[in-house]
Each structure stands twice: as C-alpha cells, then as structure tokens.
Amino acid sequence: MGNPEVGLKVEAKIRSTDEINKLFLPGEIGAILDWEVRDTQTGEIVIDPRTGKPNVGIKKAESFVRQFMDILLVKFLNLPLKEYLLITDITGAAREITNHALDFNSNGGVGIVTRGIIVGAGIAAPTPTITDYVLANPIAHDSGAHGAGTLQYGSSSFAAPTSDATTSQFTITRGFSNATAGAITVYEIGLYVDACQQQKIDGPTTLTFYNFMTIHDGVPGGIVVGVGQTLTVNYRPQCVI
Numbered sequence: 001m002g003n004p005e006v007g008l009k010v011e012a013k014i015r016s017t018d019e020i021n022k023l024f025l026p027g028e029i030g031a032i033l034d035w036e037v038r039d040t041q042t043g044e045i046v047i048d049p050r051t052g053k054p055n056v057g058i059k060k061a062e063s064f065v066r067q068f069m070d071i072l073l074v075k076f077l078n079l080p081l082k083e084y085l086l087i088t089d090i091t092g093a094a095r096e097i098t099n100h101a102l103d104f105n106s107n108g109g110v111g112i113v114t115r116g117i118i119v120g121a122g123i124a125a126p127t128p129t130i131t132d133y134v135l136a137n138p139i140a141h142d143s144g145a146h147g148a149g150t151l152q153y154g155s156s157s158f159a160a161p162t163s164d165a166t167t168s169q170f171t172i173t174r175g176f177s178n179a180t181a182g183a184i185t186v187y188e189i190g191l192y193v194d195a196c197q198q199q200k201i202d203g204p205t206t207l208t209f210y211n212f213m214t215i216h217d218g219v220p221g222g223i224v225v226g227v228g229q230t231l232t233v234n235y236r237p238q239c240v241i
C-alpha cells in the first residue's frame with residue numbers, strides 16, 4: 001500500500017445525548033473530546049495494538065485555559081481600537097487584543113498547525129494548567145516528505161449546532177493521517193484560535209492576527225496512530241441543564 005495523502009473526507013460522528021450527559025452535570029459548560037483511528041484506505045476503525053480493542057475514546061475536556069476566558073472577555077467588553085487586553089499567544093508573547101469579527105476563528109486548513117485542533121507527542125501526557133498557552137510538543141505537519149514523527153493535518157470541519165431538552169452543542173472535527181514509516185503516539189490535544197491586534201498610527205488601521213490556545217488536554221496512555229491510519233478528533237463545546 002502506498003503512502004496515504006490527506007484527502008480523506010472526515011465526517012463528524014455525533015455522540016448520543018445520553019453518553020454526553022454521563023460526563024457533564026446540569027449547569028456545566030465545557031467540551032467533550034472524542035477520537036477514533038481508522039484505516040485510511042478502507043475507512044474501518046482499527047484495533048489498538050496495546051489493548052486489542054477498537055482504537056476509540058471519549059473524555060470530558062480537561063481545561064479551557066486562560067486565553068479562552070481572556071478572548072471571551074474582549075468580546076463581552078467589545079473593546080474598541082484604542083483599548084485592548086494583553087493575552088499570551090502560542091509563542092509566549094503578550095499581544096494587545098481588541099474586538100474583531102474574526103476573533104475565535106478555529107478554521108484550520110490543510111497543513112495549518114497554528115489554528116484549529118492541534119495534536120502533540122510528548123514522552124507522557126501533560127497535566128494541563130490554566131496558564132498553558134501552547135502544546136508541550138506539537139506534532140509537525142507532513143507536507144509530503146513523510147519525515148518521522150509527522151502527521152498530515154487535514155482541514156477543519158464543523159457540524160451544525162444541535163440541541164435537545166437538556167444539551168446544546170456543536171462539533172469541531174479534524175483528521176490527522178500517518179504516511180510515515182512508523183507509528184506515532186498522540187499524548188496531548190488542543191484547540192488553537194485567532195484573535196486580532198488592531199493598531200492605528202498616523203494612517204490606516206493595521207490588523208495583525210495571532211494564535212492562541214483555548215483548550216488543552218492530556219491523553220493518558222496516548223493514542224497510537226499506525227502507518228496508513230487516520231486519527232479523527234472531535235471537540236464538542238456544549239452546555240447541559
């Protein structure tokens with residue numbers, strides 16, 4: 001079998017409301033993280049070589065980190081051009097963020113590793129803290145060289161909001177294909193978004209977009225993505241009453 005390339009159509013898998021409600025208490029707002037690993041060619045779920053069970057998982061997301069609340073505050077305050085909130089981006093730099101229509105943009109295209117769902121491969125799953133601003137060890141995009149430890153980042157997709165008597169949610173999905181010569185283990189997952197720094201100095205307003213981590217999760221034991229396999233990750237922000 002040849003090296004698989006990005007192009008697999010990834011469909012968001014909708015979990016049942018009953019399954020979701022087992023993870024959230026009434027009154028909570030948060031996110032569900034779930035994943036599955038499939039054979040890139042056949043589309044079938046593969047077996048985790050360590051457990052002999054289907055390579056799928058679901059958990060309550062561990063942390064909306066500080067940048068999520070900071071950007072949300074910017075939106076609530078509708079901060080104008082000459083006012084800003086200092087927010088730490090994924091490089092560790094403090095950025096002067098004001099209100100802009102594209103704040104919270106998480107639509108990462110093919111190969112984009114600064115926006116959307118991002119995966120990482122550390123020695124062990126990190127324990128997220130509220131001050132985390134970047135994944136501990138982000139996995140690079142495989143642009144075609146198939147270098148060891150890289151994954152092909154697919155484009156983000158979004159499922160329409162859904163709700164019932166107790167739960168409201170929407171879904172962000174991304175696929176990661178392994179076209180390298182060896183298995184890769186994902187130990188952490190995060191969600192990166194854009195926010196805008198607007199400046200006006202004796203001329204037109206300059207818009208500069210920076211990237212910020214808003215969710216950070218460790219995955220105990222990791223997720224093994226074998227050669228010729230695709231990991232699909234879903235983040236499902238939601239609230240339950």
